[in-house]
Amino acid sequence: MKSTAALAAGACALFACGAVAQTTLFDYGGADRMEKIVAAAKKEGTLTIYTTFAEKDQPTLIKPFESKYGVKVVVWRAGTDKVLQRTLIEASAKKYDVDLIHFGSPEMEALSREKILQAVNSPVHKDLQPGSVPAHREWAATLLSVWVQVYNTNLIKKSDLPRSYRDLLDPKWKGKLGIEAKNQDWFASVVDVMGGGEKGLKFFRDLVAQNGISARTGHTLLNNMVIAGEVPLALTVYNYMPEQAKKKGAPIDWFALEPAVARSNAIGIARRAPHPNAGLLFYEYMLGEGQRYLVDMDYVPANRKAPSPLKNVRILQTDPIRTLDETEKWTKLFEDVVLKRAGN
Numbered sequence: 001m002k003s004t005a006a007l008a009a010g011a012c013a014l015f016a017c018g019a020v021a022q023t024t025l026f027d028y029g030g031a032d033r034m035e036k037i038v039a040a041a042k043k044e045g046t047l048t049i050y051t052t053f054a055e056k057d058q059p060t061l062i063k064p065f066e067s068k069y070g071v072k073v074v075v076w077r078a079g080t081d082k083v084l085q086r087t088l089i090e091a092s093a094k095k096y097d098v099d100l101i102h103f104g105s106p107e108m109e110a111l112s113r114e115k116i117l118q119a120v121n122s123p124v125h126k127d128l129q130p131g132s133v134p135a136h137r138e139w140a141a142t143l144l145s146v147w148v149q150v151y152n153t154n155l156i157k158k159s160d161l162p163r164s165y166r167d168l169l170d171p172k173w174k175g176k177l178g179i180e181a182k183n184q185d186w187f188a189s190v191v192d193v194m195g196g197g198e199k200g201l202k203f204f205r206d207l208v209a210q211n212g213i214s215a216r217t218g219h220t221l222l223n224n225m226v227i228a229g230e231v232p233l234a235l236t237v238y239n240y241m242p243e244q245a246k247k248k249g250a251p252i253d254w255f256a257l258e259p260a261v262a263r264s265n266a267i268g269i270a271r272r273a274p275h276p277n278a279g280l281l282f283y284e285y286m287l288g289e290g291q292r293y294l295v296d297m298d299y300v301p302a303n304r305k306a307p308s309p310l311k312n313v314r315i316l317q318t319d320p321i322r323t324l325d326e327t328e329k330w331t332k333l334f335e336d337v338v339l340k341r342a343g344n
Contacts, residue, residue: 025280026269027121037284038069040277046072047278050083051102052265061293065285071278080104084111087270091116096272099279102286105320108139108266117268120280124287128302131317132264139268141302141317142286143294146262146310147186148254150226150237158253165194165203165257168235174211178231180222181215184327184334185318186236189261193316201337208341215339227252239309240298259316264302 025037041047053061055077062073076098078086084107090097091114101111111117117138125133125140132141151161156176162168168177191200207213214231216222223241225231227250242254267286269279291306301308322330 025277026118029121029123033123034284037277037281041069041071041275041281044071044275044278046074047099047275047282048074048076048097049100049102049282050076050078050087050098051100052080052083052104053077053102057297060297061290064293065282065290069281069285071281073282080107083107087111087116088114091270091272096270096274098270099273099275100267100269100282102142102267103265105139105141105264105266105317106323108268109134109320109324111268112136112138116270118271118273118276120269120283122284122287124284124303127305128287129304129315129317132266132302134320139266140283140287141264141266142291143265144262144300144302144315144317145264146239146256146260146300146313146315147183147236148239148242148256148260148310150223150234150242150252150254152226152229152232152251153253154251155229155232158255161255162257165190168207169203169210171210173233176232177207177211178214178216178222178225178234179338180219180234180236181217181339183236184330185263185323186261187334187338188322188326188330189316189318193259201333204337205341208338213338223252239300243309244298256310256313259314260310262300262315262317264317264320 025033025040028036030036058075058077062075065071066073080103083101083103087098087101088111101108101117108117112134119137120140121137122140125137128141129144160172162170162173187204191204194200194203213235216225216231219237219241222231222234223237223245226234226237226242227245237254239254242252245252267283269276269283273279287303291301291303294301295307300310
């Protein structure tokens with residue numbers, strides 16, 4: 001991600017060496033861990049979070065936390081680039097206003113590289129989906145955006161659906177497949193699933209050559225084209241979209257080829273957080289009890305103990321490091337192997 005790298009470049013030299021980690025409760029593992037965290041958080045009384053989380057969904061998530069713990073949550077919301085930029089600029093200026101950051105995992109990894117985040121050793125980490133917590137433990141995935149496969153129920157019978165990615169090579173799918181035109185992260189992950197390197201790329205070359213893939217820009221558009229019957233089977237639509245349309249009576253349904261590929265949003269605590277214990281309490285809340293509120297809003301939870309429409313589906317999270325460092329490479333491969341060859 002070129003813009004991310006540009007924003008982050010050189011920031012470490014400005015402030016990393018002076019970072020002082022708050023370690024009081026971040027590594028504490030006693031039986032009274034949560035009791036201590038709650039007490040310390042209540043003394044601080046407030047926390048500030050920078051996030052991309054939808055404004056309309058914030059009350060559903062935040063009000064139960066504030067009511068239960070008596071800790072005020074101050075939210076600054078913006079797009080991904082602006083959250084990243086503000087966090088980096090304030091850290092380099094030694095302006096320590098933020099306690100928590102919540103946005104995409106690749107951007108969280110960028111903040112980790114710049115020594116802005118605090119490592120946490122939490123018991124709840126073991127309950128999260130594989131790939132949710134990096135080895136440095138400076139962020140953890142909270143929710144997943146899962147790509148599923150979507151089909152028009154008037155045109156395709158459930159019994160005829162493919163059961164694996166390789167089944168898509170069946171000639172019966174010729175002229176029936178669609179994909180979102182900017183899903184290079186999904187493409188890169190499925191290349192890995194299909195053997196990696198040239199072997200994985202060959203799968204897509206064969207698929208495009210034999211059956212073709214129609215690309216459309218925007219998941220909502222692609223979902224609507226499935227409903228209209230213009231794209232009988234779409235390969236990359238976020239799971240909640242067909243589910244919502246199905247509930248309204250549209251001729252659409254979804255299934256998941258496994259492993260289903262997902263992007264994640266994640267949460268991390270600032271090393272220089274002015275309210276580190278309140279931040280830690282909200283971190284625990286987001287990964288634990290707060291997961292049910294995410295589910296209520298049709299998000300896919302990272303915690304495997306939470307109810308989920310993809311409860312029994314094996315999920316593969318996209319690699320945030322690859323997204324951060326190799327976006328240009330995989331965008332070009334996606335264009336060359338899929339988009340251009342499909343005539344898009």
